[in-house]
Amino acid sequence: ETGVTQTPRHLVMGMTNKKSLKCEQHLGHNAMYWYKQSAKKPLELMFVYSLEERVENNSVPSRFSPECPNSSHLFLHLHTLQPEDSALYLCASSQDLRHEQFFGPGTRLTVL
């Protein structure tokens, strides 16, 4: 248990659905991250937030929309996804942008 929780742990959705992934960190950190882990591809950084402001958006399609309402919570809003978006989505947090990241268990997403 790293102090980073993610819900739901598993999600199956159709291409026309709208869903949200939630991440919460209990570590008092100021930076949070979304990563995508696909089969046979390296872990990819999607978004970075520091002090609730987005500092990085790695050319992620607009069907993924992050939200960071406060330093403890991070959401990833999903709409009109494609089957190739099926993957494990990992959340991480760090004390600030210079310190090591702590990862959550991930949400296994399947898009039908």
Next chain:
Amino acid sequence: AQSVSQHNHHVILSEAASLELGCNYSYGGTVNLFWYVQYPGQHLQLLLKYFSGDPLVKGIKGFEAEFIKSKFSFNLRKPSVQWSDTAEYFCAVNRDNAGNMLTFGGGTRLMVKP
């Protein structure tokens, strides 16, 4: 663009064998280097990290890694593996002046036979 290469995708060892997993990166400036491990059914966790100083870094569970700047490498080693080391290992790099934007390697799956 910065990239991280882990050339060994799958490694199978017997218990007590020595381990070395390769990691090479492409960025020429100052970097911070990490090894993460993901045990079956568990989340990614930090094994060790290098920011500066002694290029030989000691981590948890008897792991160590050596930063060789001239070779752009940060190989992970353990003198004697155990069955419980079965996991996937990820090397990650971030540029010192680029915030905490980790670039990960593709991972190496290690299986240790009892």
